[in-house]
Amino acid sequence: MKTGIITIGSELTSGGIEDANTALIAREFHRRGWQVAATMSVSDDETMIKKALDFILPLTDAVVITGGLGPTADDITTAAVARAFNLSLYADEDVLNHIKTIFAKYGLKWTENNAKQAVFPQGAQILANPVGTAAGFSLMINGKVLAVIPGVPAEVRKMLPEAVLPLLYRSFPQETQYLAVRTLKLFGISEAAVDQSMAGIDLPGVDVGFYPRFPENHLVLSARDTLADTAWFMVNKAAAEVLKSLGPYVFADDEEILEGVVAGLLKEQGRTVSVAESCTGGLITDRLTDIPGSSMYLERGLVTYSNRSKTDLLGVPETVLQKHGAVSEETARLMAEGVRKLAGTDLGLATTGIAGPDGGSEAKPMGTVFIAIADGAATICRKFSYDWERRRIKIVASQAALIMLKRYLTGEATHEGK
C-alpha cells in the first residue's frame, strides 16, 4: 500500500515550528510495510491544500492530513477538503454536544466559532478525538482513504494508533505485515567504507538504511513478512552476514547506547572506574553519569585542566610534564595510573590532547589525543589524530575512550577508533 502525509499549517511553512507529526506517522506506516510515497506541508491556504491533494492522491492508496481543524478563522482544512471533492458540509449533533460538554466540564465560555469543529463533509466517517475538542474524519474518495486529524502533536500521538491505524487496517486488511528491524551502531569506519563492504553482501528481502549520527554510523536492517518469525529470521540472517565483515566496528545494537554498554559491562563484572580528563573536559564523565545507577561503577572523575592539577591530583611529576609535555603518551599513562590509585578503583581512564583551536604544533597538531587505561597490572595507551573543530574533537575523543574501555572489558583487541 502506498501512503501520503500532508501537514497543514502556516507555522510549518514559515518555519515557526519543526514538524514532528510527519516523522511519527511515516515511521508507523513504514514499520507496517506501508510505503510513504511523499510527505508535504502547505500553509492554511485552500488553493494549496487542493493542489497538495491533487498531487498526492493519484500516487497513493491512503492519505493522512493533519492540522487546520481548530475553531479559529485560519483553520480551513475541513472546508478546503470538502470543496476539493465537491462535498457539502453538515453539522454533526453528537459531536456538537460532545464539544459543548467539554466546555461545560472545564468551565470554558462557549463561543459560536467552536461550532465549526462539529462540521464535516457529507459522507465523512467521524474519528473521535479522546484528548481534544477537534474530532477528525475520514473519507473514501474513488477507493482511496483520506484521514483528517488535528495537528496538535499530543492529539496525533493519540489518534494515530486509536483511530487512523485501525481505519487503515479495516480498509486494507491484506496490507497488514509484520516488520522486523535491527539497528547496528558502528564507530571508527567511514560511510563510504561501510558502503564498500556492504556492496559485496547479498541480503535478500532485507532493506538496508544508513544513518550517520556523528560520531557514529547506524546501519538499519529491516524485513517484512506476514509471519513475524520469517521477518526476524531474514533480519537476523542479514545482521549475521553484516557482522562477519563489520563486526569489529559494531559497538551496540538497536536501542543500546555506548555509555549504556560500558555501564552494563562494568556492573556485570563488578568493576569500578575513575576518570582523569584533560582535552575531553568532563564529557566522558558526563556520558558515564547519564546512565541510572552510575554511582555503582563511577567513583569520581577529575578534569585536570591545568598542569598543577595534573601534579597535585594525579601525581604526574612536573619533570614529565616539562620533558614530554601535558599532551604525551607518558602523561596520559601517568594520569590513568594516578587517578586509579587515588580513587582506589579497578580501572583508571585518562585523556589528554589538543582540542584547539590553539595549542597545536608541528609535532603535536590540533586533534592529537592520547587515551590510556590502567588496571594496576598494565597500562594501555593509544594515540589518535582528529581533524575536526573543538567540540567534535571532544565528542569523538570521548567516544574513542569509551570504545577503548568497552574493548578492554570484553577482551577485544583495541584498535584505533578514528
Added chain:
Amino acid sequence: MKTGIITIGSELTSGGIEDANTALIAREFHRRGWQVAATMSVSDDETMIKKALDFILPLTDAVVITGGLGPTADDITTAAVARAFNLSLYADEDVLNHIKTIFAKYGLKWTENNAKQAVFPQGAQILANPVGTAAGFSLMINGKVLAVIPGVPAEVRKMLPEAVLPLLYRSFPQETQYLAVRTLKLFGISEAAVDQSMAGIDLPGVDVGFYPRFPENHLVLSARDTLADTAWFMVNKAAAEVLKSLGPYVFADDEEILEGVVAGLLKEQGRTVSVAESCTGGLITDRLTDIPGSSMYLERGLVTYSNRSKTDLLGVPETVLQKHGAVSEETARLMAEGVRKLAGTDLGLATTGIAGPDGGSEAKPMGTVFIAIADGAATICRKFSYDWERRRIKIVASQAALIMLKRYLTGEATHEGK
C-alpha cells in the same frame, strides 16, 4: 518571491529521522519575506524526485533541494535532477581534486564511489561545501532557480547562509530587502509567561518568533526594509521594549551561548574558577571547556560522585554527609568552598542533587538540586526543584549553575532559574 523546499531521503519518508532542514530553510526564507508555497519530502527515488519537481516548480520562483548527494549507491539526487531536465552529467576536476585533498588530509582511504560527488549536471553552477565533501550546485530552469545542497544538517546550516541565500539575492535582486534579526535567549521563564508579557507589547513592523530550545526559550525579532538602518532601528526598538519586561530572563543575544558569556566575563575580570560536580556529572565542566582558551579561567573540575571523593578531594566532613546528606545545602556550600581552596581559584562552583530515577525521598524528591558559589568572602547557595527525567535534570541544573555564575560576575541579583 515564492519558494519551495524538497528534502530527499528514505530516512525521511521512513520516519528514520525528523526533518530539521525544512524548518530551518523555511524560517530563513519567511524572515526575508519569501513565501514558502510548499515543502515536500520524497525518498531516494528518481520517479518521485521528478514528480516533486514537476509539482513544485510551477508554483515557485526558487526551489531548494537537500539530500542525496552522498557517495553511496542510494544517493541519486544529482542524476535524478539531471534526468528530470534532460541534462547530461560531467565530472568537475577541481571538485574531484578538492575531495581527494580532503581524503588525503584526513588520511581516509580513497574509494572510487567518492568520485561520484564531483559529478554535476551540464550548466550547473557549483555551490562550495566548506564543511563536507559533497558540493552543492544550482541550475536556472526557465527563469526559476534550483539550488541543490547536501542534507546533513550541519552542512545545511553552513551552506544556506554562505551559498544558497547569496545565490537567491543575486538571482532576485528586487526581492532583496535588508533583514535585521535579533535573538533574545531566555532562561527561567515559561513559554506561557513570555506569551503573556509579550501580549501587552506593540511592536510595529516587527515579526516575533518564539522557539523553545530546552532548557532555553529563544525570542527572535526580525524586521525588513530596503534600508539596513531602518530595519535595525525597528528591531532594536522592539528589543528594548521586550527587555523592559523580560530583561532579567535574557542571558544572551544572537549567536552568544551561555558558556561563552560566562567565559567572556571570567576572562574580562581575570577571574579563575574551579568546579565540583555531583548530580551534573561533569556537564558544567564540559560546557565551560567548549570555549577556546578555557584553560585561562578553568583550573580544574572535580566530579565527586562518591561520598569518599567528597571527603578526600573537597574536605567535606563525613559527619556533615551523615547528618545532612550528600544532597544538602551544607554539602553544596562545603563542596564549593573546598574546590576553591584546593584549586586556589578565585571562585568555586558546586552542584549536588538527585538526577534520578532512584535516590529520591519524601523530603528530597528526584530533581532536588543545590548549587553553590564560593568566593572566599562568602558562599551563596540556591535550591532548585526540577520535574524532568535524568538527562534533562543534568542539563537544566548545569544551565542554572552557569546562570548563577553569570549573575554573580555581573552583580545581578541571583534568582531561581527554574
